Amino acid sequence: MPFVSVRITRDGVTREQKAQVIKEITETLERVMNKKPELTHIVIEEVDTDNWGYAGITTTEYRAGLSWT
Incomplete structure:
Protein backbone atom coordinates (compact mmCIF):
# COMPACT_ATOMS: atom_id res chain seq x y z
CA MET A 1 0.00 0.00 0.00
CA PRO A 2 1.80 3.14 -1.17
CA PHE A 3 1.50 6.26 0.97
CA VAL A 4 2.74 9.55 -0.47
CA SER A 5 2.88 12.76 1.54
CA VAL A 6 3.13 16.06 -0.33
CA ARG A 7 3.77 19.27 1.61
CA ILE A 8 3.11 22.65 0.05
CA THR A 9 2.65 26.17 1.33
CA ARG A 10 -0.94 27.26 1.76
CA ASP A 11 -1.28 30.00 -0.81
CA GLY A 12 -3.15 29.95 -4.05
CA TRP A 52 7.63 27.14 6.70
CA GLY A 53 11.12 28.54 6.85
CA TYR A 54 14.47 28.39 5.15
CA ALA A 55 17.59 30.52 5.03
CA GLY A 56 16.88 31.44 8.66
CA ILE A 57 13.53 33.16 8.05
CA THR A 58 9.91 32.25 7.41
CA THR A 59 8.61 31.93 3.88
CA THR A 60 6.33 34.90 4.57
CA GLU A 61 9.35 37.06 5.45
CA TYR A 62 11.36 35.75 2.52
CA ARG A 63 8.63 36.49 0.01
CA ALA A 64 8.05 39.97 1.43
CA GLY A 65 11.71 40.82 0.82
CA LEU A 66 11.75 39.77 -2.84
CA SER A 67 10.96 41.87 -5.85
CA TRP A 68 8.89 39.69 -8.20
CA THR A 69 9.11 42.13 -11.11
Whole structure:
Protein backbone atom coordinates (compact mmCIF):
# COMPACT_ATOMS: atom_id res chain seq x y z
CA MET A 1 0.00 0.00 0.00
CA PRO A 2 1.80 3.14 -1.17
CA PHE A 3 1.50 6.26 0.97
CA VAL A 4 2.74 9.55 -0.47
CA SER A 5 2.88 12.76 1.54
CA VAL A 6 3.13 16.06 -0.33
CA ARG A 7 3.77 19.27 1.61
CA ILE A 8 3.11 22.65 0.05
CA THR A 9 2.65 26.17 1.33
CA ARG A 10 -0.94 27.26 1.76
CA ASP A 11 -1.28 30.00 -0.81
CA GLY A 12 -3.15 29.95 -4.05
CA VAL A 13 -3.38 26.23 -4.80
CA THR A 14 -6.83 25.30 -6.03
CA ARG A 15 -8.88 22.21 -5.27
CA GLU A 16 -8.61 21.27 -8.95
CA GLN A 17 -4.81 21.51 -8.89
CA LYS A 18 -4.61 19.30 -5.83
CA ALA A 19 -6.95 16.75 -7.45
CA GLN A 20 -4.69 16.70 -10.51
CA VAL A 21 -1.59 16.11 -8.37
CA ILE A 22 -3.32 13.22 -6.58
CA LYS A 23 -4.44 11.72 -9.89
CA GLU A 24 -1.04 12.02 -11.56
CA ILE A 25 0.94 10.65 -8.60
CA THR A 26 -1.45 7.70 -8.43
CA GLU A 27 -1.10 7.08 -12.18
CA THR A 28 2.70 7.27 -11.94
CA LEU A 29 2.82 4.70 -9.14
CA GLU A 30 0.55 2.41 -11.11
CA ARG A 31 2.55 2.77 -14.35
CA VAL A 32 6.07 2.63 -12.92
CA MET A 33 5.67 0.35 -9.90
CA ASN A 34 2.52 -1.62 -10.75
CA LYS A 35 0.74 -0.31 -7.63
CA LYS A 36 -3.03 -0.63 -7.52
CA PRO A 37 -4.77 2.77 -7.48
CA GLU A 38 -7.37 1.53 -5.00
CA LEU A 39 -4.56 0.84 -2.50
CA THR A 40 -2.65 4.08 -3.09
CA HIS A 41 -2.97 6.92 -0.58
CA ILE A 42 -1.89 10.50 -1.33
CA VAL A 43 -1.98 13.18 1.38
CA ILE A 44 -1.46 16.85 0.63
CA GLU A 45 -0.53 18.88 3.68
CA GLU A 46 -0.83 22.64 3.37
CA VAL A 47 1.50 24.60 5.64
CA ASP A 48 1.04 28.27 6.43
CA THR A 49 3.94 30.35 5.13
CA ASP A 50 4.60 31.54 8.70
CA ASN A 51 5.28 27.89 9.60
CA TRP A 52 7.63 27.14 6.70
CA GLY A 53 11.12 28.54 6.85
CA TYR A 54 14.47 28.39 5.15
CA ALA A 55 17.59 30.52 5.03
CA GLY A 56 16.88 31.44 8.66
CA ILE A 57 13.53 33.16 8.05
CA THR A 58 9.91 32.25 7.41
CA THR A 59 8.61 31.93 3.88
CA THR A 60 6.33 34.90 4.57
CA GLU A 61 9.35 37.06 5.45
CA TYR A 62 11.36 35.75 2.52
CA ARG A 63 8.63 36.49 0.01
CA ALA A 64 8.05 39.97 1.43
CA GLY A 65 11.71 40.82 0.82
CA LEU A 66 11.75 39.77 -2.84
CA SER A 67 10.96 41.87 -5.85
CA TRP A 68 8.89 39.69 -8.20
CA THR A 69 9.11 42.13 -11.11
